[in-house]
Amino acid sequence: MGESRNRLHLAVFLLAGGHHVAGWRHPDAAAASGVHDFHYYKRLAQTAERGKFDAFFFADVLGIGQSDRRYDPSNVRLDPLLPLAALAMVTERIGLVGTVSTSYNEPFNVARRFATLDHLSNGRASWNVVTSFKAEESSNFNQKSLPDPKLRYERAREFVQVVKGLWDTWEDDALIADKENGVFSDDSKIHFLNHEGPHFSVRGPLNIGRPPQGHPVIFQAGVSEDGKELAAETAEAVFTAWSTLDQAKAYYDDVKGRLARYGRKRDELKILLGLIPIVGRTEEEADRKERELQELLLPEVGVAKLSYMFGHDMSQYPMDEPLPKSFTLGDKDGASRRFQVVKETAEREGLTIRQLYERYAGNRAHLQVKGTPEQIADVMERWFVSGAADGFNILPPYLPGGLDDFVDLVVPELQKRGLFRTEYEGTTLRDHFGLPRPANRFG
Amino acid sequence: MGESRNRLHLAVFLLAGGHHVAGWRHPDAAAASGVHDFHYYKRLAQTAERGKFDAFFFADVLGIGQSDRRYDPSNVRLDPLLPLAALAMVTERIGLVGTVSTSYNEPFNVARRFATLDHLSNGRASWNVVTSFKAEESSNFNQKSLPDPKLRYERAREFVQVVKGLWDTWEDDALIADKENGVFSDDSKIHFLNHEGPHFSVRGPLNIGRPPQGHPVIFQAGVSEDGKELAAETAEAVFTAWSTLDQAKAYYDDVKGRLARYGRKRDELKILLGLIPIVGRTEEEADRKERELQELLLPEVGVAKLSYMFGHDMSQYPMDEPLPKSFTLGDKDGASRRFQVVKETAEREGLTIRQLYERYAGNRAHLQVKGTPEQIADVMERWFVSGAADGFNILPPYLPGGLDDFVDLVVPELQKRGLFRTEYEGTTLRDHFGLPRPANRFG
Numbered sequence: 001m002g003e004s005r006n007r008l009h010l011a012v013f014l015l016a017g018g019h020h021v022a023g024w025r026h027p028d029a030a031a032a033s034g035v036h037d038f039h040y041y042k043r044l045a046q047t048a049e050r051g052k053f054d055a056f057f058f059a060d061v062l063g064i065g066q067s068d069r070r071y072d073p074s075n076v077r078l079d080p081l082l083p084l085a086a087l088a089m090v091t092e093r094i095g096l097v098g099t100v101s102t103s104y105n106e107p108f109n110v111a112r113r114f115a116t117l118d119h120l121s122n123g124r125a126s127w128n129v130v131t132s133f134k135a136e137e138s139s140n141f142n143q144k145s146l147p148d149p150k151l152r153y154e155r156a157r158e159f160v161q162v163v164k165g166l167w168d169t170w171e172d173d174a175l176i177a178d179k180e181n182g183v184f185s186d187d188s189k190i191h192f193l194n195h196e197g198p199h200f201s202v203r204g205p206l207n208i209g210r211p212p213q214g215h216p217v218i219f220q221a222g223v224s225e226d227g228k229e230l231a232a233e234t235a236e237a238v239f240t241a242w243s244t245l246d247q248a249k250a251y252y253d254d255v256k257g258r259l260a261r262y263g264r265k266r267d268e269l270k271i272l273l274g275l276i277p278i279v280g281r282t283e284e285e286a287d288r289k290e291r292e293l294q295e296l297l298l299p300e301v302g303v304a305k306l307s308y309m310f311g312h313d314m315s316q317y318p319m320d321e322p323l324p325k326s327f328t329l330g331d332k333d334g335a336s337r338r339f340q341v342v343k344e345t346a347e348r349e350g351l352t353i354r355q356l357y358e359r360y361a362g363n364r365a366h367l368q369v370k371g372t373p374e375q376i377a378d379v380m381e382r383w384f385v386s387g388a389a390d391g392f393n394i395l396p397p398y399l400p401g402g403l404d405d406f407v408d409l410v411v412p413e414l415q416k417r418g419l420f421r422t423e424y425e426g427t428t429l430r431d432h433f434g435l436p437r438p439a440n441r442f443g
Numbered sequence: 444m445g446e447s448r449n450r451l452h453l454a455v456f457l458l459a460g461g462h463h464v465a466g467w468r469h470p471d472a473a474a475a476s477g478v479h480d481f482h483y484y485k486r487l488a489q490t491a492e493r494g495k496f497d498a499f500f501f502a503d504v505l506g507i508g509q510s511d512r513r514y515d516p517s518n519v520r521l522d523p524l525l526p527l528a529a530l531a532m533v534t535e536r537i538g539l540v541g542t543v544s545t546s547y548n549e550p551f552n553v554a555r556r557f558a559t560l561d562h563l564s565n566g567r568a569s570w571n572v573v574t575s576f577k578a579e580e581s582s583n584f585n586q587k588s589l590p591d592p593k594l595r596y597e598r599a600r601e602f603v604q605v606v607k608g609l610w611d612t613w614e615d616d617a618l619i620a621d622k623e624n625g626v627f628s629d630d631s632k633i634h635f636l637n638h639e640g641p642h643f644s645v646r647g648p649l650n651i652g653r654p655p656q657g658h659p660v661i662f663q664a665g666v667s668e669d670g671k672e673l674a675a676e677t678a679e680a681v682f683t684a685w686s687t688l689d690q691a692k693a694y695y696d697d698v699k700g701r702l703a704r705y706g707r708k709r710d711e712l713k714i715l716l717g718l719i720p721i722v723g724r725t726e727e728e729a730d731r732k733e734r735e736l737q738e739l740l741l742p743e744v745g746v747a748k749l750s751y752m753f754g755h756d757m758s759q760y761p762m763d764e765p766l767p768k769s770f771t772l773g774d775k776d777g778a779s780r781r782f783q784v785v786k787e788t789a790e791r792e793g794l795t796i797r798q799l800y801e802r803y804a805g806n807r808a809h810l811q812v813k814g815t816p817e818q819i820a821d822v823m824e825r826w827f828v829s830g831a832a833d834g835f836n837i838l839p840p841y842l843p844g845g846l847d848d849f850v851d852l853v854v855p856e857l858q859k860r861g862l863f864r865t866e867y868e869g870t871t872l873r874d875h876f877g878l879p880r881p882a883n884r885f886g
Contacts, residue, residue: 017627022625024622024627025622025623025625029622031620031622032620032621032622032627033618033620035618036562036618036651036652037562038531038532038562038563061650062551062552062650063551063646063650064633064648064650069628069630069633070626070627070628070629070630071625071626071627072627073620073627075627075628075650076618076650076651076652077555077650077651078559078562078563078651079524079552079555079556079559079651081522081524081525081528082524082525082528082556082559082560082563083528083559083563085524085525085526085528085529086528086529086531086532086563088481088529089481089529089532089533090532104549104551104552105549105552106547106548106584108505108506108547108583108584109505109522109547109548112522113522113525116521116522116525116526117525119479119480119481119521120481120521120525120526120529139644139645139646140551140645140646140647141549141551141645142643142644142645143644144644175476175479175519177474177475177476177516178475179467179468179472179474179475180468182465182468182514182739182741182744183513183514184460184467184475184513184514184515184516184518185512185513185518186513187512187513190507190512200585201582201585201586201587202582202583202584202585203506203582203583204583205507207504207505207506207507207518207519207520208479208519208520208521208522209479209519296625298625301625
């Protein structure tokens, strides 16, 4: 059983066009031109809140890939923190998770931005820490080549330390605001950080009061050794992606097992597994929806997505033949571990490139579950109970229809089984996740 | 007459506690503990919009000064872009100006953040470009000493070029969003920037469509030679601060005169002058309000503010004696030009340190105008008509009461004289300022 007592946690993972690569073309998808429009995001966040989700999760990448630009709405990305600040105005309880890179930002700015979001949302902010590993990102930030992964993670580790430290520079009761005597703040409760490390020298204090949650919740998505270690040391929630139960369980035990060496308990970190639900009221309806999506997948988009997954231009190979002999993945980082499994499956089953993209391009090898609400809840319950996850990050194949389906059909089934809350019990994201409020190191 | 036909422009310049250093203690000021609370900013922005202001202007500094920390609510600053994104949800027309430093950010991130704000607000975003010159800022960003001003401005100049370039990387009609044929964007209308300069190497394209305004409006506050030149080359609005008409006119002519060498017309840059209004329905009421504020000014706060203005610890000198002989200002940058005038006045009139802080600590040597709505409008009209400004950046001495007074009493008087709009005529900040929408360099 997941560590979170008997309730699982739910987030929705936002990619502008939905998670099936052709999802934006689906009849139940919003107008694709709406990706710049706040109303689109507002509707999604309010739907997730209606479903009592723990969090609304905004992905981010700092550049545009070349392979499938013509076909991919996820090349449009708002800076996550701004729509999240706006969403704080039109939602009441749901957590607001923003992805921000440690490689192309400064810790003082990031600490202040999330402190601001936490104040604006009354304690619902969370930072998804990423290190940015794509060439289309580094080339926008003065880098001629990709930064070394080891160095990226070293910087990320120190970056998170500095940010957490800055969040403590104001004690909770530092703000006095005594108009009568003219004393605004208690100087003895505002501290220098005086951080001096290999990557950062940051004096502080931050110029904003301590966030309502003490620290906004730290999310991470570590898959590599360095990533898992960073998660075990610093993260309070992890987003991960596995398509088999055994892999997911192994990862879960691995990361949870690392916590002790940082003096942390197993339930101080929640692991949320990516899940693409294709929901029908009947099996036939679910089949039809999947078929509709697959029929919208253009071959050139399928091949382009496969090229992205494999880090290779796949259009150079014949479509109806298997992968070339001794084919290797071009990219060694992050997501490629998931895609390695795709390649192994292709080789084992002798799939052609066409068969391969038909099976994986839509879901990018995330766990995809198709069926009735009961069938989807069955899978979620089994994975949760077997200790593969503390909850799920829902990746609707198209938006808003795919999220509507999940909230209206699957959530009630989970609630009926006692697996998911029927009402928010607290007001902050820490409350929803059952995470303690961090003590102040200076306090 | 100002260049903007016969109408002046108005912005409100936001500092959390108001612009008189003791303003937060005034009975008509909000609870000082509200500085972290969105409702405070919402009320202010909605008031300014009720007054048909062109823009709501969020100041920023990336650190806390030490001299008057106990007494100064402006040590609490939300990251400007987040409350502005939230304010876009609760306002309809008013422009949203956010201050962001070119010294401690990356152009790709800044371009995307303002593009996002421009999309969220349907064309109301503006970037106030600052270079950050304070020691309490540089020490939060890995710097052992203040960066060289020359270098800071060189970086700023290139930074703004890159940002404007990135805003052009999507042509206005690059997004096709053709669900039927599965074509999301027109690849031939999305461009690499391929910028290579001394400070930045940025490939692009940006991962968000062209902002509704083409480019969000560029604000600047250049006072030094480098600053004025940067403004003439890149800015479309300038915020400046002078307390005498002659100085303001000289500055106005100086900056406007520099535009031609960049092929720009005089009305392509609007100059807004800082103005602290102390408004009474009668002269007696205005006198009383000023007296109330002055009585709330604690001597240690006055001396601390003077120390800030002079870049020197002024508490080491006897309070009731004049400035020591051969006294010089400690800080040579930005605001100190305004404060140089304070020192010269002190020497000319033989003012003691106490008299000096009583006169200047409250208003930090900004133009302060006290009186009835007619008297204040008289001053504004005279300065506007004599070509000292295209409009004013209003610095209410306390908030929200000081802004309420201006909007309810002075704005109607300006409208009666035909000096200010009675209704918004356009929807974007460019519309309000009468600025053209920039052509796309790639289009």
